[in-house]
Amino acid sequence: MGKAAKQAAFQLATTSTAKKNEALAIIADELEAKADVILAANAKDIAKGRESGMSEALLDRLLLNPERLQNIAGDVRNVIKLNDPIGSELESKVLENGLSLAKRRVPLGVVGVIYEARPNVTIDIAALCLKTGNASILRGGSETFFSNIELVKVIQSALEKAGLPAESVQYIDKPDRELVSQLLKLDEYVDMIIPRGGAGLHKMCKENSSIPVIIGGFGISHVFVDESADLEKSVQVVANAKLQRPSACNALDTLLVHERVAEPFLAMLAELLKDKITYVVESATCEKMPKVPNMRLAQDGDFDTEWLSYTLGVKSVASTAEAIEHMREHNASHSDAIMTNSIENAELFINSVDSAAVYVNASTRFTDGAQFGLGAEVAVSTQKLHARGPMGLEELTSYKWIGKANYLSRP
Amino acid sequence: MGKAAKQAAFQLATTSTAKKNEALAIIADELEAKADVILAANAKDIAKGRESGMSEALLDRLLLNPERLQNIAGDVRNVIKLNDPIGSELESKVLENGLSLAKRRVPLGVVGVIYEARPNVTIDIAALCLKTGNASILRGGSETFFSNIELVKVIQSALEKAGLPAESVQYIDKPDRELVSQLLKLDEYVDMIIPRGGAGLHKMCKENSSIPVIIGGFGISHVFVDESADLEKSVQVVANAKLQRPSACNALDTLLVHERVAEPFLAMLAELLKDKITYVVESATCEKMPKVPNMRLAQDGDFDTEWLSYTLGVKSVASTAEAIEHMREHNASHSDAIMTNSIENAELFINSVDSAAVYVNASTRFTDGAQFGLGAEVAVSTQKLHARGPMGLEELTSYKWIGKANYLSRP
Structure with a gap:
């Protein structure tokens, strides 16, 4: 499988944008044309899930219906519209030694993706890899087994219709977990592993892979409300960060508030959020909290918890420096914000908080x-090598150096 | 050690270029001022090496003398002159959603470097990491134990004189190999591992590290002489690539030559190189070779061998496509060149050869x-993530996203 992917990657690397887009267009069309077969396969996954007592929320995640399938095809058509980053030159110069040197964007080669649940990920990743000239080896969760098999069949037949190798997109179609461990050791053929799933999957990949892994999606998100902040506007930002989609990795986990404004700010917040939130409050901060129905004292580990729910950690601090110190101790690495009207504090925060994305107001x-x-998102990286923050098409590329001379035998 | 490095990294990340350069200047001065102590420690390493029967070539690699120490101090002063990449903005835009977004270059954080033999690497890496605001954890070979201990003492005392944390540069000063395994698991504190040494060290790091590893320095280097090439000039390029420094990773391993020009070209080459080279020749190519003293038939594995010596593999091929095919099968990944006068073949070669650096003539x-x-070289990467080819200061950096708005509660 690795060898076949590498071979396909060689061909994809020199495939024109027009040809890649043609393949994507056929994939989108075929998803619609073969809707019946795909939905029938999906029904088998749903039946199996229901049998095994899967929750309604999870069942909904893996459900496909005509409308969702239409949306997936639409997403593929959107990828066609995105700029193809391959072939562009990032730098080019003539050196003193006479060499004309260019740094050109090229595909990574073969990308391995391990993911859970939602079947749209299969199409999504395959389309983004194809657009960037990468071959992909996919491994979805067992819950979506039947759906994924059909989706990959659609992709492979579309690739063949477009005159591209079917092995450009391959799927590990045996439930055996041992196969994942084997995939992680294929460093001769696979250039990057993207795990899309929980912390356990990331840890497993990080510890067992001899292939570079993109780690991401985790980290406690903080908002610090400084004493100089516009409190009325800040309370809106906090509400947005917490309530808009609590299950997202960029949703707010911990609210830090300057002690001088803690009382009025927390009162405004309680007023706005009413009973939508459970507050987990650091003990010294309690006396500054208004009476709210859902509140408990913070315990060890609470400020290291990514809530992914309607829970909010709350702590008052004496300064921006103390807020930064708290964030360093409690795994800030994804997205963190300061609300302030002070340029000095904003700069201190931006420069000192070591996260993929840092915000002011x-x-x-x-x-x-x-x-x-970025047009598309492959993953959100919280590591510092290769890519940090949201990864789009460019982050699925590498570069090569191209040197031209006139038979200079120097150096 | 990891914790202390991370703490130092936080401080270095916000240290000004002037302060970092001040520390580098003090390091250079102290290397000269403390020459006696350093050379005495080095003499102990040399004595130990001689006792254990080390070859003269290896002893020479680890020898320091006043002149070499002067050169090392000079290298540190050169790093002062290099542009500090930290803080520059790679991109900045105002988005439709009102967010003013910038992508700013920041240090990686903590870099772990494992290396062999030459004591100058200790100073070299410490200086490049310091310049880019990274803390470093170093682990040199046991052969240079005494020298490295003194060199790190000099660095740490210079750091303190400059008002920077001594823990910015730390050295694993126990011979225990288990400590290297422990370093490779410190993913909570260390952001990147650079192994500088043989293939065994790279493999060990790749397989055991839970921290991203930069793999590099390996790969069979090829020159393909196409039928349209200027043979007289090409023979000079081949001589340069093979003879200038055969032990380097970018030195030529395999010469591929178009069958239509194989006879005259190989005759010219034999004439120029005389008896300096041992030729390892593919059997069908033998009849095209002139009579030369040192020649043997190629065997299995010969075209997969990085010679690092005065040996040259030779094979004739029928086309540029066959040359590319040979290179794909035989691990081209570092540096490869085509000699040609054909634009078509040059483009085919550039686009199809999957190496860090590809050359035309x-x-x-x-x-x-x-x-x-690039001013300095940390390593030559042959992987595709993060950096490919020669790595300078910029490749010791990451970036963070900085978003500013006016309390917009969108998205």
Whole structure:
């Protein structure tokens, strides 16, 4: 499988944008044309899930219906419209030694993606890899087994119709977990592993892979409300960061508030959020909290918890420096914001907080490929190598150096 | 050690270029002022090496003398002159959603470097990491134990004199190999591992590290002489690529030559190189070779061998496509060149050869940080994530996204 992918990657690397877009267009068309077969396969997954006692929320995540399938095809058509980054030159110069040198964007080669639940990820990743000339080896969750098999069949037949190798997109179609471990050791053929799933999957990949892994999606998100902040506007930002989509990785986990404004700010917040939120409050901060129905004292580990729900950690601090110190101790690495009117504190915060995205007077929810204007999002990286923050098409590329001379035998 | 490094990294991240340069200047001065102590420690390493029967070549690699120490101090002063990449903005835009977004270059954080033999690497890496605001954890070979201990003492006392944390540069000063395994698991504190040494070290790091590793320095280097090439000039390029420094990773390993020009070209080459080279020749190519003293038939594995010596593999091929096919099968990934006068073949070669650096009518020896105008070289990466080819200061950096708004509660 690795060898076949590498071979396909060689061909994809020199495939024109027009040809890649043609394949994507056929994939989109075929998704619609073969809707019946795909939905029938999906019904089998749903039946199996229901049998095994899967929750309604999870069942909904893996459900496909005509409308959702239409949306997936629409997403593929959107990828066609995106700029193909391959072939562009990042730098080019003539050196003193006479060499004319260019740094050209090229595909990574073969990308391995391990993901859970939602079947749209299969199409999504395959389309983004194809657009950037990468071959992909996919491994979805067992819950979506039947759906994924059909979706990959559609992709592979579309690739063949477009005259591209079917092995450009391959799927590990045996449930055996051992196969994932094997995939992680294929460093001779696979150039990057993207795990899309929970912390356990990321840890497993990080510890067992001999292939570079993109780690992401985790980290406690903080908003610090400084004493100089516009409190009325800040309360709106906090509400947005917490309530808009609590299950997202860029949703607010911990609210830090300057002690001089803690009382009025927390009163305004309680008034706005009413009973929508459970507050987990640091003990010294309690006396500054208004009476609210859902509140408990923070315990060890609470400020290291990514809530992914309607829970909010609250702590008052004496300064921007103390807020930064708290964030360093409690795993800030994804998205963090300061609300302030002080240039000095804003700069201190920006320079000192070591996260993928740092905001001044803006919501942590901005951390997103679409919001950042990247067109598509492959993952959100919280590591520092290769890519940090939302990863779009460019982050699925590498570069090569191209040197031309006139038979100079120097150096 | 990891915790202390992370703490130092936080401080270095916001240290001004002037302060970092001040520390580098003190390091250079102290290297000269404390020459006696350093040379005495080095003499102990040399004595120990001689006792254990180390070869003269290896002893020479680890020898320091006043002149070499002077050169090392000079290298540190050169790093002062290099542009500090930290803080520059790679991109900045105002998005439709009202967010003013910038992508700013920041240090990686903590860099772990594992290396062998030469004591100058200790100073070299420490200086490049310091310049880019990274803390470093170093682990040198046991052969240079005494020298490295003194060199790190000099660095740490210089850091303190400059008002920077001594923990900015730390050294693992126990011979225990288990400590290296522990370093490779410190993903909570260390952001990147650079192994500088043989293939065994790279493999060990790749397989055992939960921290991203930069793999590099390996790969078979090829020159393909096409039928349209200027043979007289090409023979000079081949001589340069093979003879200038055979032990370098960008030195030529395999010469591929178009069958239509194989006979005259190989005759010219034998004439120029005389008995300097041992030729390892593919069997069908033998009849095209002139009579030369040192020649043997190629066997299995010969074209997968990085010679690092005065040996040259030779094979004739029927086309540029066959040359590319050979290179794909035989691990081209570092530096490869085509000699040609055909634009079509040059483009085919550039686009199809999947190596860090690809050349047209130029020597593979160009792959080098200094030649590429990067000012310094940390390593030569042959992986595709993060950095490919010679890595300079910029490749020791990451970036963060900085978003500013006016309390917009969108998205």
